[in-house]
Amino acid sequence: MTSKQNTQQKILDAAEKLFAETGFSATSLRQITSMAEVNLASVNYHFGSKKELIQAVLQRYLSLLMPRLDQEFTQLLASQHHNDLGKVLSVFVIPLLELNKVQNRGTTLFLQLLGRGYTDVQGHLRWFFNHHYGRTLDKFVLLVQQSCPALPASEIFWRLHFSLGTIVFTMASNEALKDIAAADFNEIVEIDGVIKRLIPYLAAGIAAPMQTAG
Template identity: 45%
Template sequence: MVPSDTVTRILDAAEVLFAEHGFSETSLRRITSRAEVNLAAVNYHFGSKQALIQAVFFRYLDPFSTDLHRRLNDLEAGEADAPGLETLLDTLFASVLEMPSENHDLRTFMKLLGLAYSQTQGHLRDELRSRYGDIFSRFLELLRRATPELPDDERFWRLHFMLGSVIFTLSGLNALRDIAAHDYHQRVTIRELAQRLKPVALHALRAPVADIGAAAMVDYPSRGQVTSHARTGTHS
């Protein structure tokens, strides 16, 4: 169903304001003022602020989920074995870069995705897990088969470290482009940036597993020792 002009205006306004100010800090009144609609319109079309936040994400993630499913179908149909890690990342990056449509801005969505992790939005994470759990589980299973040397918990951390890098890079795209142009005289497209990001993601997922237990056994000074040393000017 094609959204009405009123729904589109509300979503456009909410998307920009949430990205600029955060979810909790953005009131419905501020959204309706920017969208030039009344509060009753938000309540009629969405029912609540939580539902509006979720709808902003659905507008991006519904087509992304459909596109990634299609690409994974094509990938698995064309390969006898499970796709390798590099091919899998190429597929994911291609879907990410195709995610914006019409006037949607990938940078804005990446800011929103970062906020979904950094702000208290349990309802959103629960809803995204419920709505997109199938595509996430499918990709995770292919990633598991492409990185059999990684324990499940290690793969979880590395995947989220990789996603953090993607979110930071794409949400700060304008600033990074300005720095590249000023300091290195480079004009970088978003697709070129994705190609620069890919080897970082590959190495993050292929690096040997660190001995976390050994690192935890390092004899760091306790807080009391640090305070005592600071007072006496001594070092251990």
């Protein structure tokens, strides 16, 4: 019994590290099993396929993060105050940083995985996410709409996707950006620093005034 959990755990740990570093498609099962020091066939034995392994790796974080976010969104929606956009976005900070409790560098790893999920073309991931967490996402979109009553829904749609791009790309290239910042500006930036830098940028972008003339 302990050996089974051990093997699954070892595979998940190695997989998430390699997936975050080099993407899902570019990471082979042989790399994973070799880093986890388990037999190649054990991935298919325990998870069924590579696809299901990818989903399991993400699910470890999503099952913790999404209920917390859902709770926060529900709370904000229930309060009768006007919710400032900066406040709505700040809701993400603490739940994201608490992923570090799952394991070392959990927040960074999860956000990198999220980025890979969008840049790798893994159709099954989009379905997987919408199927499990679509409701939570809807609440968030509603909150943003309430905090930006001047913007039409379609404009918010576009700007939220622009923002998703910012997050995903930043996290996917997070390591490189940190290195450059350290070399060029003598700045040591950790993941929470990046997240807090992102908030004002995203808030300003999402709430930007509409262009008047085409």
